[in-house]
Amino acid sequence: MQKVFQYIEDHADMYIDWLIEACNQPSVSAQNRGMTDMKEVLKKFLGNIGADVEELATKGYPIIYGELGQGKAKTLTFYNHYDVQPEDPLDQWLSEPFKAEIRDGRIFARGSADNKGNLMARICAIHAYQQVIGELPINVKFVFEGEEEVGSPHLEFFANEHPDKLQTDGIIWEGGTRGAEDKRLHVGLGVKGICYVELICKGAKNDLHSSEAAIIENPAWRLIWALATLKNEQEEILIKGFYDDIASLSETDKKIIGTMAYDEEAIKKLYAINGFLKDVSGDALKERLTAEPTCTICGIESGYTGEGSKTVLPSLAKVKLDFRLVPYQTPDKIAKLLRDHLEQNGFEDIEIIPSHGGYPFNTNPNDPFVKVVLQSVDDVYEEPPVILRNLAGSSPMYKMLRGTNIPAVQIGVANSQSNYHAPNENIFIDDYIQGIKVTAAVIKNFNNYLYNQRSEIL
Amino acid sequence: MQKVFQYIEDHADMYIDWLIEACNQPSVSAQNRGMTDMKEVLKKFLGNIGADVEELATKGYPIIYGELGQGKAKTLTFYNHYDVQPEDPLDQWLSEPFKAEIRDGRIFARGSADNKGNLMARICAIHAYQQVIGELPINVKFVFEGEEEVGSPHLEFFANEHPDKLQTDGIIWEGGTRGAEDKRLHVGLGVKGICYVELICKGAKNDLHSSEAAIIENPAWRLIWALATLKNEQEEILIKGFYDDIASLSETDKKIIGTMAYDEEAIKKLYAINGFLKDVSGDALKERLTAEPTCTICGIESGYTGEGSKTVLPSLAKVKLDFRLVPYQTPDKIAKLLRDHLEQNGFEDIEIIPSHGGYPFNTNPNDPFVKVVLQSVDDVYEEPPVILRNLAGSSPMYKMLRGTNIPAVQIGVANSQSNYHAPNENIFIDDYIQGIKVTAAVIKNFNNYLYNQRSEIL
Numbered sequence: 059m060q061k062v063f064q065y066i067e068d069h070a071d072m073y074i075d076w077l078i079e080a081c082n083q084p085s086v087s088a089q090n091r092g093m094t095d096m097k098e099v100l101k102k103f104l105g106n107i108g109a110d111v112e113e114l115a116t117k118g119y120p121i122i123y124g125e126l127g128q129g130k131a132k133t134l135t136f137y138n139h140y141d142v143q144p145e146d147p148l149d150q151w152l153s154e155p156f157k158a159e160i161r162d163g164r165i166f167a168r169g170s171a172d173n174k175g176n177l178m179a180r181i182c183a184i185h186a187y188q189q190v191i192g193e194l195p196i197n198v199k200f201v202f203e204g205e206e207e208v209g210s211p212h213l214e215f216f217a218n219e220h221p222d223k224l225q226t227d228g229i230i231w232e233g234g235t236r237g238a239e240d241k242r243l244h245v246g247l248g249v250k251g252i253c254y255v256e257l258i259c260k261g262a263k264n265d266l267h268s269s270e271a272a273i274i275e276n277p278a279w280r281l282i283w284a285l286a287t288l289k290n291e292q293e294e295i296l297i298k299g300f301y302d303d304i305a306s307l308s309e310t311d312k313k314i315i316g317t318m319a320y321d322e323e324a325i326k327k328l329y330a331i332n333g334f335l336k337d338v339s340g341d342a343l344k345e346r347l348t349a350e351p352t353c354t355i356c357g358i359e360s361g362y363t364g365e366g367s368k369t370v371l372p373s374l375a376k377v378k379l380d381f382r383l384v385p386y387q388t389p390d391k392i393a394k395l396l397r398d399h400l401e402q403n404g405f406e407d408i409e410i411i412p413s414h415g416g417y418p419f420n421t422n423p424n425d426p427f428v429k430v431v432l433q434s435v436d437d438v439y440e441e442p443p444v445i446l447r448n449l450a451g452s453s454p455m456y457k458m459l460r461g462t463n464i465p466a467v468q469i470g471v472a473n474s475q476s477n478y479h480a481p482n483e484n485i486f487i488d489d490y491i492q493g494i495k496v497t498a499a500v501i502k503n504f505n506n507y508l509y510n511q512r513s514e515i516l
Numbered sequence: 517m518q519k520v521f522q523y524i525e526d527h528a529d530m531y532i533d534w535l536i537e538a539c540n541q542p543s544v545s546a547q548n549r550g551m552t553d554m555k556e557v558l559k560k561f562l563g564n565i566g567a568d569v570e571e572l573a574t575k576g577y578p579i580i581y582g583e584l585g586q587g588k589a590k591t592l593t594f595y596n597h598y599d600v601q602p603e604d605p606l607d608q609w610l611s612e613p614f615k616a617e618i619r620d621g622r623i624f625a626r627g628s629a630d631n632k633g634n635l636m637a638r639i640c641a642i643h644a645y646q647q648v649i650g651e652l653p654i655n656v657k658f659v660f661e662g663e664e665e666v667g668s669p670h671l672e673f674f675a676n677e678h679p680d681k682l683q684t685d686g687i688i689w690e691g692g693t694r695g696a697e698d699k700r701l702h703v704g705l706g707v708k709g710i711c712y713v714e715l716i717c718k719g720a721k722n723d724l725h726s727s728e729a730a731i732i733e734n735p736a737w738r739l740i741w742a743l744a745t746l747k748n749e750q751e752e753i754l755i756k757g758f759y760d761d762i763a764s765l766s767e768t769d770k771k772i773i774g775t776m777a778y779d780e781e782a783i784k785k786l787y788a789i790n791g792f793l794k795d796v797s798g799d800a801l802k803e804r805l806t807a808e809p810t811c812t813i814c815g816i817e818s819g820y821t822g823e824g825s826k827t828v829l830p831s832l833a834k835v836k837l838d839f840r841l842v843p844y845q846t847p848d849k850i851a852k853l854l855r856d857h858l859e860q861n862g863f864e865d866i867e868i869i870p871s872h873g874g875y876p877f878n879t880n881p882n883d884p885f886v887k888v889v890l891q892s893v894d895d896v897y898e899e900p901p902v903i904l905r906n907l908a909g910s911s912p913m914y915k916m917l918r919g920t921n922i923p924a925v926q927i928g929v930a931n932s933q934s935n936y937h938a939p940n941e942n943i944f945i946d947d948y949i950q951g952i953k954v955t956a957a958v959i960k961n962f963n964n965y966l967y968n969q970r971s972e973i974l
Contacts, residue, residue: 088824144826150722208824250727254825263788264608267936268838269708269908271812272805273792278813279747286744289737291862330721334731346730354729355736356828361815362836366546366666367712367871368602369838369910370814370937378820380726380827404749413825450727452827478725479828 059437062190062498066182070491073182074165076103077490078158080174081167087141087208093119096140100177100202107184109200114220116212119204123223126184126198133197134504135226137458137466138177139206142169143479150481166484171476173232175485176493177202179471180230183497196504199226201458206232209254209414210454217458226464228427230500233453234470236489239324242441243496245431246468247314248420248448249455250351251383253392254413257281259375259405265361268369278360281375284405288353288379288396293336295353297399303386307349314423314447318344328475347450352382378413382452389415417456419466420448427465434499435469438492451478469496517895520648520956524640528949531640532623534561535948536616538632539625545599545666551577554598558635558660565642567658572678574670577662581681584642584656591655592962593684595916595924596635597664600627601937608939624942629934631690633943634951635660637929638688641955654962657684659916664690667712667872668912675916684922686885688958691911692928694947697782700899701954703889704926705772706878706906707913708809709841711850714869715739715858717833723819726827736818739833742863746811746837746854751794753811755857761844765807772881772905776802779932786933805908810840836871840910847873875914877924878906885923892957893927896950901927909936927954 066073083099084092097113100122104111109124122140145155145168153159158167165175180200187194201223203213217224236243261277289295307315322339326332338346356379361372381392393412400408421428423445435443455466471493477483524531541557542550555571558580562569567582580598603613603626611617616625623633638658645652659681661671675682694701719735747753765773780797784790796804814837819830839850851870858866879886881903893901913924929951935941 144822265938267909268812268814269840271810272808272908273796273801274789275793276813278816282740282743283749285740291741331732335733338731343731350730352729354726354829355734356726356826357819357821358736359817359821363815363817367836368814371812378825382727450730451725480723
C-alpha cells in the first residue's frame with residue numbers, strides 16, 4: 059500500500075482541485091439551488107474511475123448510484139450525499155461559501171466537511187488504487203443521495219425498490235471527524251435519531267398596533283409559554299413519556315463512551331464559552347453528547363425583527379424544534395407525545411408541521427467489519443482511533459439499514475473545528491489526504507474481512 | 517362657517533391630491549429613508565398658507581416649526597409628525613405602500629392614518645378658512661416632528677430650548693380616530709406611556725450544529741425561560757413592583773371609560789379572532805384597553821428562520837419588548853425593575869438595550885379647551901363624540917407638556933380599521949374631509965375659549 063499512499067501524496071494538488079470543483083458547485087437541497095449541475099459533476103468523477111453510473115429517480119432529487127468491479131466475492135458500499143446546508147448567515151463568512159478558498163492549510167467552503175470532502179476522498183482513493191495497482195479486489199457500490207440535509211425523504215424508497223443495489227457486505231458511511239487538539243480519528247458506529255418539527259401559533263389575521271395587545275392575544279407570548287412547558291432550566295424535557303423507551307447504557311457502551319476523546323478546554327476556547335450545559339465534564343459530558351436526547355430551538359421568529367423599534371402586535375409566531383433521539387426512541391412517537399403534551403397543556407391551537415425524522419442507529423461494536431476499518435485506520439494514522447458508540451448528530455442510516463444486518467461505520471475528513479452547518483465550514487487539507495489513504499486501505503483490507511465471524515456476534 | 521365647509525367640499529379633490537403627495541413621499545425615520553425630501557414637501561405646503569417656517573435642528577431629524585397670524589390674543593398649536601413606520605411585511609400590502617391608491621372610498625398608503633392625514637387636514641383647514649374668510653382670528657403654531665415613530669428622542673430638547681415656541685393656549689394633538697361600525701368621532705384626552713427595550717442573549721461565538729445542543733447552551737432557550745418569568749398565561753406581569761405606582765381609576769375616569777364606543781363584534785370580525793384576551797368584554801374590555809399596562813413581544817428572532825429545516829444551534833437570541841404604561845408608571849423605573857427582575861431570576865447574562873420610553877399623559881376632562889373641541893365636533897359631525905380618558909397607544913405628549921398646564925386634545929381622521937403600523941394602512945376620504953372641517957371649526961370656536969375658567973379647574 060505504500061506505493062498507493064505515495065501516489066496520493068504526489069498527486070495531492072490534483073485531488074484538492076477535484077474537491078474544490080465539487081465544493082464550488084452549489085447544491086442546496088432545501089432551496090433547490092444547483093442540484094442538477096451537481097449531479098453532472100458527480101457523474102463525471104464517477105465516470106473517470108470507470109464506474110457504471112445510474113440516476114435513480116425518486117420523488118425528490120435522484121440518487122446517483124454507481125458500481126465498479128462487478129463479479130468479485132465481496133462488496134463494499136460508500137454512502138455519501140451531494141447536497142449541502144443553506145449558507146446563511148452570509149455576513150459571517152470570511153470568503154464566499156461556494157468559492158473554495160485555502161487558508162492556513164484548510165479548505166473553506168460550504169460542503170467541504172459535510173460532506174463533499176468525504177465523497178471526493180472515496181473517489182480519489184479508488185482512482186489512486188487503480189493507477190498504482192490496477193483492478194480493485196472487491197466490488198464497490200456508490201450511493202450518493204441529494205436529500206440528506208432535508209432528512210432523506212426518499213432513501214427508504216431506494217432501499218425498498220432496489221434491494222439488489224442495497225445488497226453489500228459493509229458500508230462506509232459519511233460524517234466522520236477527528237478531535238481539534240486530540241487529533242485521533244473518530245470511528246463512528248451509529249448516530250442519534252431526529253424529530254424536526256415547526257410549531258406555528260396564529261393570532262389576529264394581520265399584525266396590529268402593539269397598543270391592542272391589552273385586549274388581543276399575542277401568538278408570540280402563547281408560543282413562549284408553550285415552549286416553556288417543553289423543557290425546564292435544568293434541561294429536563296417535560297413531555298410525558300419522552301424518556302420511556304430509552305435503553306440504559308450497557309457496560310460496553312459505557313466503556314466505549316469513556317474512551318472517547320473530548321478536549322473540553324479546546325472546545326471552550328473555540329466556541330468562546332465559559333462551560334458546558336449543566337456544568338458537565340469528563341464522562342458525564344461524553345454521555346450527554348452521545349447518549350442523551352435533546353430538545354433544541356433551531357430558530358424562532360415572530361413580529362418585527364429588523365433594525366430599530368416597531369410597535370407591533372404580531373399575528374404569527376413560528377419555532378423550529380429539533381429533538382435528537384437515542385435508542386429506542388422513534389420520531390413518530392415523539393411527534394405524537396409532543397402533540398399530546400400541547401393539548402394537555404392548553405395549547406391545542408398550536409399547529410405542528412412535521413419536517414423530517416430519523417431513527418437512531420447503532421452498529422454492533424464487535425462486528426468484524428468494524429475490525430477491518432480499525433485495521434485500516436492503524437495503517438494510515440499514527441495514533442489509534444477513538445471509537446464512538448454513536449455520533450451526536452443524526453443520519454439517515456436507518457432508512458437503508460433497518461431490517462438488514464449490514465454493518466456501517468463512519469470515518470471521514472472533518473474535525474471538530476469544521477463548522478458543520480455554520481459559516482466558514484472547512485477541513486484541513488492534511489485530513490483530506492489522510493482520508494483518501496484510509497479509504498484505499500479499507501479497500502485492500504476488505505479482503506481480510508472475516509465474513510464467517512459475523513454470524514457469531516449477531 | 518357653512519361657507520368654509522362648502523368650500524372644503526367643493527375642493528375635496530385638490531385636498532386629496534395634497535394628501536396623496538404627502539403620502540407618496542417615504543419618510544421612515546427608523547431607516548432614514550426619504551426624511552430630507554419629506555421636509556421639503558412640508559415646507560412647501562406651510563409656505564402656501566403663508567406660515568413663517570423654520571427648521572429647528574436637533575441631534576436627530578429636525579422639527580419643522582411654523583407660525584401664522586402673529587399678534588392675535590390667543591394661540592392654538594398643532595402637533596403632528598412627518599415620519600412613518602417601516603412598511604414591512606411588504607408582501608401583505610395590496611398596493612404599493614408609498615404610492616397612495618384610492619379603493620372603496622379609502623386612501624391606502626403608509627402614513628395615511630399615522631399621521632399625514634391629520635397633518636394635511638390641519639393645513640387644508642387653514643387654507644380653506646383663508647380662502648373663504650381671510651385672516652385667521654388666532655395665532656397658529658405648527659410643531660411637526662420627524663421622530664415620533666422612534667420615540668421622539670429630541671422633543672423634550674425642543675420644549676426646553678424653545679419655551680417661546682412652546683407657549684400656547686391649547687394643542688390639537690395627532691392620533692385621533694373613530695370607531696369602525698359606531699362611527700362617532702373619538703376625542704382623546706391622553707395616552708399610555710411606553711417602555712420599549714430589546715433583550716439580547718448570547719451563546720457560543722457562532723452558530724453550531726444542533727447536535728451540540730446536548731452540551732452547549734442555547735441562548736434561544738434561555739430567552740424563552742426568561743420571557744416566561746415576565747408574564748404568565750393569566751396575563752399577569754410578574755415583575756416585582758410593576759403595578760405599584762398605578763393610580764386607581766377615579767369615578768370620572770370610570771364614567772368616561774364607560775361611555776367609550778367599542779364594537780366588539782365588528783373588531784372580532786375585522787381581525788378574525790374568536791374573542792378578546794382573558795375573554796373580557798364591555799366595560800372590563802374598555803378598562804383593559806385604556807387603563808391596564810401591557811408587556812408585549814413585538815418581535816423575537818433566533819437561529820434559522822428561512823424556508824425548510826436547518827439543524828442549527830443558535831448563537832444569539834433577541835426579543836423586542838413593549839411595555840405600555842399608565843399613570844403614574846414611568847419608563848425609567850420599569851426598565852430598572854426589569855433589570856432587577858432578570859438578575860433576581862438568574863438571567864443576569866441577558867442584556868437590555870433601551871430603545872425608547874414615554875410617560876403616560878392625561879388632560880383634565882373638565883378643561884374648557886376640551887369644551888371648545890367638543891363644540892367643534894358638534895358643528896361638523898352628526899353624532900356626539902366619544903370621549904376617551906386616554907388612547908391605548910402612546911405619544912410623546914409628555915415631552916412637550918410635562919411641567920406646563922397646557923391642555924392637549926386628540927382628534928383625527930383615522931378609524932379603527934386604519935391598520936396603524938400594519939400593511940394596508942388607510943383612511944376614509946370622507947373622514948379626511950370631515951377632519952378638515954372640524955379643524956376649521958376649532959379655529960373659529962377658539963375665540964369662545966373661556967380662558968379664565970381654566971384656573972378654576974386646575
